Amino acid sequence: MTNYDTVLSERDGDTVTIWMNQPDRLNVLTLAMMRELTDAFNKVGASRASGVILAGKGRLFSAGHDFTEMVDASVAKAQQLFAVCAEMMSTMQSIPQPVIARVHALATGAGCQLVATADLAVASDEATFCTPGGKGGLFCTTPLVAVGRSISRKRAMEMAMSGDPIDAKTALAWGLVNDVVPAADLDGVTSRLLARVTRGSTSSKAIGKRAFYAQMDMARSEAYGFASDIMARASQSNEAQEGIAAFIEKREPKWD
Amino acid sequence: MTNYDTVLSERDGDTVTIWMNQPDRLNVLTLAMMRELTDAFNKVGASRASGVILAGKGRLFSAGHDFTEMVDASVAKAQQLFAVCAEMMSTMQSIPQPVIARVHALATGAGCQLVATADLAVASDEATFCTPGGKGGLFCTTPLVAVGRSISRKRAMEMAMSGDPIDAKTALAWGLVNDVVPAADLDGVTSRLLARVTRGSTSSKAIGKRAFYAQMDMARSEAYGFASDIMARASQSNEAQEGIAAFIEKREPKWD
Amino acid sequence: MTNYDTVLSERDGDTVTIWMNQPDRLNVLTLAMMRELTDAFNKVGASRASGVILAGKGRLFSAGHDFTEMVDASVAKAQQLFAVCAEMMSTMQSIPQPVIARVHALATGAGCQLVATADLAVASDEATFCTPGGKGGLFCTTPLVAVGRSISRKRAMEMAMSGDPIDAKTALAWGLVNDVVPAADLDGVTSRLLARVTRGSTSSKAIGKRAFYAQMDMARSEAYGFASDIMARASQSNEAQEGIAAFIEKREPKWD
Numbered sequence: 137m138t139n140y141d142t143v144l145s146e147r148d149g150d151t152v153t154i155w156m157n158q159p160d161r162l163n164v165l166t167l168a169m170m171r172e173l174t175d176a177f178n179k180v181g182a183s184r185a186s187g188v189i190l191a192g193k194g195r196l197f198s199a200g201h202d203f204t205e206m207v208d209a210s211v212a213k214a215q216q217l218f219a220v221c222a223e224m225m226s227t228m229q230s231i232p233q234p235v236i237a238r239v240h241a242l243a244t245g246a247g248c249q250l251v252a253t254a255d256l257a258v259a260s261d262e263a264t265f266c267t268p269g270g271k272g273g274l275f276c277t278t279p280l281v282a283v284g285r286s287i288s289r290k291r292a293m294e295m296a297m298s299g300d301p302i303d304a305k306t307a308l309a310w311g312l313v314n315d316v317v318p319a320a321d322l323d324g325v326t327s328r329l330l331a332r333v334t335r336g337s338t339s340s341k342a343i344g345k346r347a348f349y350a351q352m353d354m355a356r357s358e359a360y361g362f363a364s365d366i367m368a369r370a371s372q373s374n375e376a377q378e379g380i381a382a383f384i385e386k387r388e389p390k391w392d
Numbered sequence: 393m394t395n396y397d398t399v400l401s402e403r404d405g406d407t408v409t410i411w412m413n414q415p416d417r418l419n420v421l422t423l424a425m426m427r428e429l430t431d432a433f434n435k436v437g438a439s440r441a442s443g444v445i446l447a448g449k450g451r452l453f454s455a456g457h458d459f460t461e462m463v464d465a466s467v468a469k470a471q472q473l474f475a476v477c478a479e480m481m482s483t484m485q486s487i488p489q490p491v492i493a494r495v496h497a498l499a500t501g502a503g504c505q506l507v508a509t510a511d512l513a514v515a516s517d518e519a520t521f522c523t524p525g526g527k528g529g530l531f532c533t534t535p536l537v538a539v540g541r542s543i544s545r546k547r548a549m550e551m552a553m554s555g556d557p558i559d560a561k562t563a564l565a566w567g568l569v570n571d572v573v574p575a576a577d578l579d580g581v582t583s584r585l586l587a588r589v590t591r592g593s594t595s596s597k598a599i600g601k602r603a604f605y606a607q608m609d610m611a612r613s614e615a616y617g618f619a620s621d622i623m624a625r626a627s628q629s630n631e632a633q634e635g636i637a638a639f640i641e642k643r644e645p646k647w648d
Numbered sequence: 649m650t651n652y653d654t655v656l657s658e659r660d661g662d663t664v665t666i667w668m669n670q671p672d673r674l675n676v677l678t679l680a681m682m683r684e685l686t687d688a689f690n691k692v693g694a695s696r697a698s699g700v701i702l703a704g705k706g707r708l709f710s711a712g713h714d715f716t717e718m719v720d721a722s723v724a725k726a727q728q729l730f731a732v733c734a735e736m737m738s739t740m741q742s743i744p745q746p747v748i749a750r751v752h753a754l755a756t757g758a759g760c761q762l763v764a765t766a767d768l769a770v771a772s773d774e775a776t777f778c779t780p781g782g783k784g785g786l787f788c789t790t791p792l793v794a795v796g797r798s799i800s801r802k803r804a805m806e807m808a809m810s811g812d813p814i815d816a817k818t819a820l821a822w823g824l825v826n827d828v829v830p831a832a833d834l835d836g837v838t839s840r841l842l843a844r845v846t847r848g849s850t851s852s853k854a855i856g857k858r859a860f861y862a863q864m865d866m867a868r869s870e871a872y873g874f875a876s877d878i879m880a881r882a883s884q885s886n887e888a889q890e891g892i893a894a895f896i897e898k899r900e901p902k903w904d
Contacts, residue, residue, distance in 0.1 A: 222872040271844075280860050344553075356541065367474055370530055544800075591810075597787055619793050627786055
């Protein structure tokens with residue numbers, strides 16, 4: 137286990153929980169924390185872990201960008217902050233494992249972007265979500281890259297322009313999260329979802345996850361050319377052939 | 393009517409129902425069936441039929457790809473399977489007529505892709521939908537091209553990564569189908585929807601259907617340039633002028 | 649205030665309501681009205697107004713394109729109509745201010761496109777929405793550029809192919825509008841939403857609104873490059889620095 141200052145990466149059997157661990161700073165996404173989160177995701181990505189939960193310690197899921205780092209920052213420094221943030225988001229979608237955001241409380245700004253970027257999300261019914269820049273001095277332009285691809289435009293614009301929070305039930309209705317549960321059930325439900333999405337071949341899921349995000353950026357016929365080639369090659373793998381053989385022989389498959 | 397081995401194409405007045413007709417094989421999408429379906433869609437496309445229903449005979453809507461054809465298949469053979477599948481999906485969206493999937497039972501893998509690809513879908517409340525590769529050895533990468541363009545990302549990823557089925561009510565809430573009805577009402581409701589979407593000029597609808605899928609692949613300003621030109625030219629047609637004249641003269645229009 | 653023939657542009661404090669003002673013609677979008685609406689939006693855009701409401705006088709929100717202008721029109725004339733319409737739609741999304749459609753009644757064809765194009769929309773529970781070309785002789789190809797980017801594909805296709813209206817509750821469930829209220833509350837709720845989305849820095853929101861629509865047309869990694877640069881530069885502004893300083897100093901920010 138790597139020693140981090142702002143992050144805790146806990147392995148439990150085959151899965152890993154990455155905690156944002158600055159409760160006294162409301163898990164504000166400092167440059168240091170974004171780099172440690174990116175490193176923690178990359179380490180899980182390179183490991184044989186089957187899945188990841190992203191969670192926050194303390195009163196908030198995450199308070200978003202660290203404004204103190206933006207005070208009188210040069211444009212180069214500001215560009216670095218947003219580049220490091222974008223790389224963190226990309227890393228979450230490029231690592232092989234499913235990533236579930238476990239949202240127990242407010243996720244704001246880039247914290248809400250983390251939720252929108254995770255493959256899946258489970259929220260406590262006490263959680264809220266906002267992109268508050270619209271009612272301040274700095275519009276949440278980069279968070280809206282993720283939020284705008286997660287929910288419909290009118291709803292994304294309402295969040296962006298008003299800056300007001302939505303509650304967990306609304307987040308579920310809009311498709312920003314996959315499930316909402318009482319706070320006491322959050323860990324149990326998140327674990328059960330993780331168990332459901334880590335069955336089967338991990339290498340197959342790794343190929344499929346990356347291909348999904350890649351093809352969603354393409355026009356449909358290009359997407360089919362790309363996805364067909366990926367799936368044809370994947371069908372040659374031991375894992376695919378084992379799954380197929382097990383299905384035909386009506387037995388349980390055995391994965392590496 | 394063409395003689396098919398795996399498909400039934402039944403004309404009833406102006407509309408056609410294309411049945412996947414291998415109930416003993418749960419309408420698994422063999423290479424043969426995908427080619428016959430493509431041929432059946434193309435034949436309807438070239439005819440004066442006004443609309444198409446896609447349905448399945450027997451216990452399932454469709455069990456998806458035929459795993460027996462993938463056992464020890466060469467990469468070239470696998471690429472052929474997915475290319476033929478993608479061509480079938482493209483054909484459904486490129487023929488002039490509205491295509492409604494009538495889903496009476498489980499639609500899995502490429503069977504679910506058929507539902508996502510159809511212009512419209514009506515489901516029995518007994519129908520279920522899944523992309524099961526995520527819990528097996530071969531991720532549903534190509535089905536997700538269609539599913540990912542039909543429903544929101546978190547929901548698509550939940551289906552893809554868990555492989556678990558969703559019920560018809562969930563499919564309706566997520567926008568994967570247009571309506572859910574008791575099994576006994578499935579044919580009646582599907583027919584009434586087909587009647588609603590086959591009114592008016594068929595040539596106008598043909599132009600509009602193709603333009604819709606084409607422009608959805610473009611950036612917005614490019615889409616407006618493309619769509620404006622299509623609509624301006626379409627407004628010159630006899631059908632458009634007849635519709636306009638009938639509206640102004642407050643009479644019923646007469647279509648070719 | 650500019651004198652228009654078909655449009656009323658009323659300033660009330662910091663905000664402007666642009667009325668389609670041909671109640672006797674059901675606010676049909678003549679070439680003249682589209683040009684006046686575009687001009688009215690551009691004038692608001694160039695002003696220090698903080699937000700805009702788009703509304704319709706009389707029995708309808710808008711009856712869509714003016715068929716009488718299409719009777720025996722040359723292709724060049726038809727192309728001009730759709731080009732002017734597309735420019736009006738683009739203008740609504742490119743002006744700095746939030747635009748809310750206030751929909752009290754039927755919005756049809758290009759009228760429905762106005763609703764889909766507005767940043768936000770509030771509807772009376774008496775409002776209905778349709779793209780009727782599918783049951784006539786001229787498919788609503790250009791309205792579907794906006795509608796297809798606002799709601800899911802199956803629902804957009806149902807509207808487009810059937811041409812049938814959806815009610816306000818359905819429009820809300822599908823994400824075409826942000827809120828539905830009793831007719832008597834329409835003005836109050838629209839004003840309160842406008843107040844919520846015009847807080848904070850107007851220059852920041854202007855940058856954010858334009859960036860949102862621009863990045864939604866890009867692939868994700870390109871979108872992040874673009875959005876990160878926009879947000880980094882925006883963070884240098886007086887408004888962003890004032891917002892940040894106020895947050896840190898726990899005081900109310902002061903905007904220009």
